[in-house]
Amino acid sequence: MRYCNTERLAIVPQGGNTGAVGGGVPIFDEIIVNTSNLNRIRKFDSLAGVILCDSGCVLEHLDNYLAERGYIVPLDLGSKGSCQIGGNVSTNAGGIRLLRYGALHENVLGLEAVLADGTIIDGLSTLRKDNTGYDVKQLFIGSEGTLGIVTGVSLLTPKRPKAVNVALVGLESYENVQSAFLRAKEDLSEVLSAFEFWDARSMYYGKALGSKKFRVPFEREYPFYVLVETSGSNSDHDSEKLGHLLEGLLEDNFVKDGVVAQDRTQYTNLWSIRESLGEACGAPVPIYKYDISLPVPVLYNIVEDLRQRLIECGMLGPHGPVSDVVGFGHIGDGNVHLTVFAKEFSPKVKSLIEPYVYEWTSQYQGSIAAEHGLGIKNSEYIGYSKTPAMVNMMRKIKRMLDPSGILNPYKVFHDISESQPTQQ
Amino acid sequence: MRYCNTERLAIVPQGGNTGAVGGGVPIFDEIIVNTSNLNRIRKFDSLAGVILCDSGCVLEHLDNYLAERGYIVPLDLGSKGSCQIGGNVSTNAGGIRLLRYGALHENVLGLEAVLADGTIIDGLSTLRKDNTGYDVKQLFIGSEGTLGIVTGVSLLTPKRPKAVNVALVGLESYENVQSAFLRAKEDLSEVLSAFEFWDARSMYYGKALGSKKFRVPFEREYPFYVLVETSGSNSDHDSEKLGHLLEGLLEDNFVKDGVVAQDRTQYTNLWSIRESLGEACGAPVPIYKYDISLPVPVLYNIVEDLRQRLIECGMLGPHGPVSDVVGFGHIGDGNVHLTVFAKEFSPKVKSLIEPYVYEWTSQYQGSIAAEHGLGIKNSEYIGYSKTPAMVNMMRKIKRMLDPSGILNPYKVFHDISESQPTQQ
Numbered sequence: 001m002r003y004c005n006t007e008r009l010a011i012v013p014q015g016g017n018t019g020a021v022g023g024g025v026p027i028f029d030e031i032i033v034n035t036s037n038l039n040r041i042r043k044f045d046s047l048a049g050v051i052l053c054d055s056g057c058v059l060e061h062l063d064n065y066l067a068e069r070g071y072i073v074p075l076d077l078g079s080k081g082s083c084q085i086g087g088n089v090s091t092n093a094g095g096i097r098l099l100r101y102g103a104l105h106e107n108v109l110g111l112e113a114v115l116a117d118g119t120i121i122d123g124l125s126t127l128r129k130d131n132t133g134y135d136v137k138q139l140f141i142g143s144e145g146t147l148g149i150v151t152g153v154s155l156l157t158p159k160r161p162k163a164v165n166v167a168l169v170g171l172e173s174y175e176n177v178q179s180a181f182l183r184a185k186e187d188l189s190e191v192l193s194a195f196e197f198w199d200a201r202s203m204y205y206g207k208a209l210g211s212k213k214f215r216v217p218f219e220r221e222y223p224f225y226v227l228v229e230t231s232g233s234n235s236d237h238d239s240e241k242l243g244h245l246l247e248g249l250l251e252d253n254f255v256k257d258g259v260v261a262q263d264r265t266q267y268t269n270l271w272s273i274r275e276s277l278g279e280a281c282g283a284p285v286p287i288y289k290y291d292i293s294l295p296v297p298v299l300y301n302i303v304e305d306l307r308q309r310l311i312e313c314g315m316l317g318p319h320g321p322v323s324d325v326v327g328f329g330h331i332g333d334g335n336v337h338l339t340v341f342a343k344e345f346s347p348k349v350k351s352l353i354e355p356y357v358y359e360w361t362s363q364y365q366g367s368i369a370a371e372h373g374l375g376i377k378n379s380e381y382i383g384y385s386k387t388p389a390m391v392n393m394m395r396k397i398k399r400m401l402d403p404s405g406i407l408n409p410y411k412v413f414h415d416i417s418e419s420q421p422t423q424q
Numbered sequence: 425m426r427y428c429n430t431e432r433l434a435i436v437p438q439g440g441n442t443g444a445v446g447g448g449v450p451i452f453d454e455i456i457v458n459t460s461n462l463n464r465i466r467k468f469d470s471l472a473g474v475i476l477c478d479s480g481c482v483l484e485h486l487d488n489y490l491a492e493r494g495y496i497v498p499l500d501l502g503s504k505g506s507c508q509i510g511g512n513v514s515t516n517a518g519g520i521r522l523l524r525y526g527a528l529h530e531n532v533l534g535l536e537a538v539l540a541d542g543t544i545i546d547g548l549s550t551l552r553k554d555n556t557g558y559d560v561k562q563l564f565i566g567s568e569g570t571l572g573i574v575t576g577v578s579l580l581t582p583k584r585p586k587a588v589n590v591a592l593v594g595l596e597s598y599e600n601v602q603s604a605f606l607r608a609k610e611d612l613s614e615v616l617s618a619f620e621f622w623d624a625r626s627m628y629y630g631k632a633l634g635s636k637k638f639r640v641p642f643e644r645e646y647p648f649y650v651l652v653e654t655s656g657s658n659s660d661h662d663s664e665k666l667g668h669l670l671e672g673l674l675e676d677n678f679v680k681d682g683v684v685a686q687d688r689t690q691y692t693n694l695w696s697i698r699e700s701l702g703e704a705c706g707a708p709v710p711i712y713k714y715d716i717s718l719p720v721p722v723l724y725n726i727v728e729d730l731r732q733r734l735i736e737c738g739m740l741g742p743h744g745p746v747s748d749v750v751g752f753g754h755i756g757d758g759n760v761h762l763t764v765f766a767k768e769f770s771p772k773v774k775s776l777i778e779p780y781v782y783e784w785t786s787q788y789q790g791s792i793a794a795e796h797g798l799g800i801k802n803s804e805y806i807g808y809s810k811t812p813a814m815v816n817m818m819r820k821i822k823r824m825l826d827p828s829g830i831l832n833p834y835k836v837f838h839d840i841s842e843s844q845p846t847q848q
Contacts, residue, residue, distance in 0.1 A: 106530030130791035132809040138562035189657035233613035367554035385556040
């Protein structure tokens with residue numbers, strides 16, 4: 001790092017290379033520094049529930065290691081089989097269980113990172129409480145490798161739940177999805193571990209484009225579906241709570257139909273539906289993808305408004321270039337994956353979607369990069385979610401820690417490339 | 425702020441003035457900027473559970489407001505009746521329920537702050553997920569007003585638990601306290617909301633010096649006591665879990681005696697014991713106080729080692745200047761309040777305690793300022809818990825955001841006083 005900094009050679013830190021916005025890929029002639037060989041688990045403290053490991057540890061490997069010891073990684077992503085914990089930290093990855101276990105800003109207790117000039121920041125604390133000065137590790141969480149390369153992580157891990165239950169319900173409207181969410185927070189409270197929703201057309205693409213086989217356990221189609229999961233320490237208690245929730249939701253007509261998984265096969269089947277949606281978005285077909293967070297009451301409006309806009313402009317329909325506008329995601333975190341399936345990429349369609357989607361999001365104080373980050377794909381749109389004063393403060397931080405701009409240029413700030421790499 | 429910055433006039437931001445390390449008090453001729461009149465609740469979103477308020481809102485007022493709406497502030501401190509949320513954020517206050525609801529780095533969703541030069545950082549997001557650039561708000565959490573004055577806070581609030589149970593147990597050894605903690609994490613898991621411990625001598629001072637009246641519900645004295653609390657959505661379920669825990673602990677001889685509060689009066693009585701310990705530390709008698717976090721296995725060793733040291737030097741005993749060395753605190757967070765009760769302040773005693781306590785803590789990678797912060801009291805000891813590279817990075821951040829050093833000088837860094845206030 002010190003050599004690259006002196007010679008002004010640009011670097012791209014890369015983990016499992018699973019990022020959704022190109023944060024880990026070089027743009028011109030940057031040197032890739034891959035962390036895959038930093039894959040050692042350094043220590044696990046089973047009393048405090050704290051694991052200390054290299055940044056290149058694969059998320060699933062960490063979770064398997066912890067499973068044998070009765071603990072769990074407080075993070076679960078579709079890409080867990082190849083993504084690395086250092087990359088997760090650098091992206092501030094969210095995922096399905098953020099609702100239950102919280103964000104990495106809480107669960108990362110310590111970090112070891114190398115700055116652009118080669119300085120090692122040795123902050124691998126395993127303490128839950130430490131107020132000795134500024135919490136500098138927070139800067140590396142979610143800065144996408146632009147401030148330093150994370151080499152070691154110390155992570156708070158909860159006890160692995162003894163009981164996991166999952167239910168799927170069908171609903172008539174997005175209003176009902178919101179009512180069901182409020183009721184789930186009330187009835188499930190501390191055992192609620194996932195509250196995922198999708199619309200009917202998302203599921204159609206999941207089936208058509210995803211690799212997962214699944215069966216929808218209802219006799220008819222509903223406009224919306226919600227998957228509710230509980231994770232707790234007592235199976236009977238959790239089942240009772242989940243049963244009580246479903247009875248109430250059916251009784252008050254918030255949901256039209258519902259099933260609770262009775263065994264591992266049914267559990268896997270229900271989760272396969274949700275997982276197929278993410279898979280469909282990675283299929284080799286023309287797709288415009290947006291990872292948006294918004295206040296829950298307007299979360300689905302952006303899907304409806306964009307759909308309407310494309311219909312009105314004659315783009316969406318049997319003869320238009322766009323097949324569908326769908327939405328799915330994490331209601332509990334106010335996070336929707338807005339997805340436009342098209343027959344072909346077209347500048348006309350893109351100009352109708354962007355900056356419309358960003359402006360829409362900005363108008364409701366949403367985030368144009370909820371959990372995937374800015375990377376290269378979204379870096380020029382930061383102004384839609386952050387004020388000039390905040391962006392200015394970020395630039396100051398970048399200049400302070402990486403004055404030559406060698407670390408992951410063009411990411412987060414699309415115009416930062418002070419190292420002037422040779423353009424190819 | 426802009427005027428003060430131009431004129432190089434130093435400022436101390438002050439909230440409820442309840443800090444334990446003097447972070448909110450002027451040292452020389454600094455101007456106090458008190459936030460008490462910024463006390464408006466701006467908005468509450470009952471679907472997402474997010475409150476947006478001024479920084480001068482008193483913690484207890486916020487909690488009362490939320491209680492009426494079925495929600496809770498994810499933070500509970502002894503000083504809740506007068507401390508303010510802006511001060512809590514600036515200190516990164518911990519408290520009793522951090523174990524359950526997590527730290528402010530997680531629960532603060534957005535901040536509004538004024539920088540030294542008058543720039544307003546408007547980051548009052550109410551979103552749980554937002555990865556548009558660096559999470560700059562994290563810098564203000566725990567920086568004790570040295571980087572900016574927090575004027576607004578957006579806070580994630582959980583549903584208020586419908587059921588709260590509390591039990592007190594007596595134990596023979598600190599090893600048993602650890603075993604009981606491991607078992608509590610296993611059996612109570614998601615409903616565990618407090619696991620507080622104290623030694624017998626702490627309780628003696630709580631009774632003698634605190635204002636709370638309480639009754640210890642055991643027939644004999646035990647060397648250690650633990651208060652376990654559950655907070656959940658179903659009283660029967662939680663009682664069953666707590667009962668199961670206590671049976672197991674008694675059966676395996678980890679605890680010698682135990683009671684579960686049967687009504688509000690008993691609940692208050694048990695919590696009064698714990699609260700009296702904090703009160704005793706604020707009594708107008710000579711006390712040396714240290715807020716330390718350490719790996720749980722060695723957490724109580726520091727109390728025993730310091731006691732032994734003072735005995736060996738002839739300081740502790742009927743004729744010595746020191747009456748007692750006691751320890752109490754939050755096992756779940758690895759946080760002990762090490763307290764030395766003395767008959768008088770003496771340089772000899774102090775020289776035996778410091779830097780011994782800091783060196784001891786440093787040796788076990790502990791924190792010399794767990795939840796109270798550095799303020800003025802601990803600012804010169806930062807090096808015991810942070811490496812020179814980390815402290816250097818902190819200094820760079822301070823210089824970047826407050827180049828004239830007008831914000832809360834001498835706090836966090838004891839030598840930062842670039843504004844050169846007139847010494848009185």
